[in-house]
Amino acid sequence: MDNIIDKVLKAIKDQKPQARWKFRLKDYALWLAGVLSVLIGSFSVSVAIYMLVNNDWLLGQQISGTFWAFIFATLPYFWLVAILFLTVLAYYNFRHTSEGYRYQLITLTLGSVLISLFLGAVFYYIGLGQMIDESLYKNIPSYERLASPRRAIWMDVAAGRLAGQVVAIRANDFDLVDFRHRLWVVERPLSGGYILNRGEVVRIIGEKIDEIHFKAEKILPFDMPGKIPGLRPNMPTRPLF
Amino acid sequence: MVLNTDYNQKTDEELVALTLEDQRVFAYLIERYQSRLGRYIARLANLSHDDIEDILQEVFIKTYGNLNAFNPKLKFSSWIYRIAHNQVISNFRKLKSRPQTIAFESDPDFLENICSDFNLEKEIDLITDKQLITDILNSLDYKYKEILELKFLEEKDYREISDILKKPLGTIATLINRAKKQFKKELIKQNIKLK
Numbered sequence: 356m357d358n359i360i361d362k363v364l365k366a367i368k369d370q371k372p373q374a375r376w377k378f379r380l381k382d383y384a385l386w387l388a389g390v391l392s393v394l395i396g397s398f399s400v401s402v403a404i405y406m407l408v409n410n411d412w413l414l415g416q417q418i419s420g421t422f423w424a425f426i427f428a429t430l431p432y433f434w435l436v437a438i439l440f441l442t443v444l445a446y447y448n449f450r451h452t453s454e455g456y457r458y459q460l461i462t463l464t465l466g467s468v469l470i471s472l473f474l475g476a477v478f479y480y481i482g483l484g485q486m487i488d489e490s491l492y493k494n495i496p497s498y499e500r501l502a503s504p505r506r507a508i509w510m511d512v513a514a515g516r517l518a519g520q521v522v523a524i525r526a527n528d529f530d531l532v533d534f535r536h537r538l539w540v541v542e543r544p545l546s547g548g549y550i551l552n553r554g555e556v557v558r559i560i561g562e563k564i565d566e567i568h569f570k571a572e573k574i575l576p577f578d579m580p581g582k583i584p585g586l587r588p589n590m591p592t593r594p595l596f
Numbered sequence: 597m598v599l600n601t602d603y604n605q606k607t608d609e610e611l612v613a614l615t616l617e618d619q620r621v622f623a624y625l626i627e628r629y630q631s632r633l634g635r636y637i638a639r640l641a642n643l644s645h646d647d648i649e650d651i652l653q654e655v656f657i658k659t660y661g662n663l664n665a666f667n668p669k670l671k672f673s674s675w676i677y678r679i680a681h682n683q684v685i686s687n688f689r690k691l692k693s694r695p696q697t698i699a700f701e702s703d704p705d706f707l708e709n710i711c712s713d714f715n716l717e718k719e720i721d722l723i724t725d726k727q728l729i730t731d732i733l734n735s736l737d738y739k740y741k742e743i744l745e746l747k748f749l750e751e752k753d754y755r756e757i758s759d760i761l762k763k764p765l766g767t768i769a770t771l772i773n774r775a776k777k778q779f780k781k782e783l784i785k786q787n788i789k790l791k
Contacts, residue, residue, distance in 0.1 A: 359626065359630055359649065359652060359653060359656070360623045360626045360627060360630070362653055363622070363626055363653055363656040363657060363660070364619070364620070364622065364623060366653065366657050367619065367622070367657055367660045367661075368619075370657075370660065370661060372616065372660060372661055372662065372663040372664045373661055373662060373664055373665070374664060375664035375665075377664075378662075378664055378665040453665075453667055454667070454669070456758070456762035456763060456764065457758065457764055457765070458764060459764045459766050459767070462764075
């Protein structure tokens with residue numbers, strides 16, 4: 356090993372140490388990816404809270420038979436998996452920053468989860484959860500099937516459930532475009548009661564008559580604008596399609 | 597190369613800064629670490645002298661190439677040990693084999709350190725039991741052998757081991773405890789008395 360100094364100096368003679376900015380850039384990129392994971396995780400939390408708060412808890416047993424069956428049918432699985440995935444991603448990124456190895460798995464994951472929950476609650480409160488859900492629904496054709504169990508539940512016309520946007524109102528019936536962009540003529544309930552607005556998104560309990568006709572027994576707003584935090588008050592008049 | 601004694605007075609961190617200005621100063625860092633790292637690599641990897649020297653050269657070349665990545669919050673020694681550790685692991689992967697032997701017997705202080713830490717009775721016959729203890733250590737899982745080497749042969753503290761292996765302090769403490777437990781279990785099996 357006597358000549359190792361000479362050998363190494365000879366080997367590095369024409370080399371220069373890699374620039375400091377390259378190492379910094381890598382570290383900053385990992386920090387940025389970690390922060391983005393937490394931020395996107397927070398958006399996912401806000402949508403999950405929106406879905407849970409805005410679920411049909413009072414109609415649960417009527418819809419699914421039992422309360423637990425209703426919970427299993429309407430949990431926002433897509434968003435829960437997204438939160439889990441983003442937490443793992445945040446952990447991976449923070450763990451690989453220059454000093455990330457100093458923190459325990461539990462510290463990094465719990466830290467990411469708590470920040471995501473806090474920011475997610477804030478985002479939900481300012482209406483971002485609903486905005487993201489609706490925006491994805493409008494722009495991604497299979498969103499309702501993949502990530503919006505509540506919409507899927509209200510598309511089960513055979514079971515007497517229909518939901519969509521009111522596009523035309525007449526004396527005894529109204530036209531409704533459902534979440535799969537199909538037009539329905541809905542017969543109003545005899546008892547009346549609910550005042551419809553054009554453009555409003557409603558859910559209806561009733562009976563399918565044929566491929567385009569549905570008889571309503573009960574009409575309810577799809578969301579409860581202004582009644583619970585996280586739902587924007589101007590919601591009924593916003594175009595859905 | 598003739599070494600300038602003035603440079604020998606400088607800290608590792610000062611030598612790193614000077615190396616970035618003048619490549620020749622790197623010789624002083626090599627001089628400072630070549631024996632220690634050579635022994636460390638030899639203990640980790642059961643390789644020939646030439647192979648160890650090749651790994652050592654590679655460690656110094658990588659250290660120089662990544663000198664700007666050195667974080668002054670760490671000890672330079674922890675950082676260069678980390679590079680050595682990674683190079684040994686990378687060498688194992690290249691050979692598609694796992695390390696089989698750690699040559700614990702090569703350091704006379706080791707037995708004393710481990711006897712003291714494990715509360716082995718003083719009357720233990722160091723000469724007779726040296727081989728036995730070495731055999732016990734070699735029978736431990738690789739991760740435990742490695743951590744015991746850093747703790748008792750290299751005499752690194754928890755923070756340094758954490759920086760070398762890139763694991764949290766808590767994990768290092770757990771690994772050391774588990775290594776000690778496994779070691780004690782083997783000692784008892786071999787009828788070596790504990791205090």
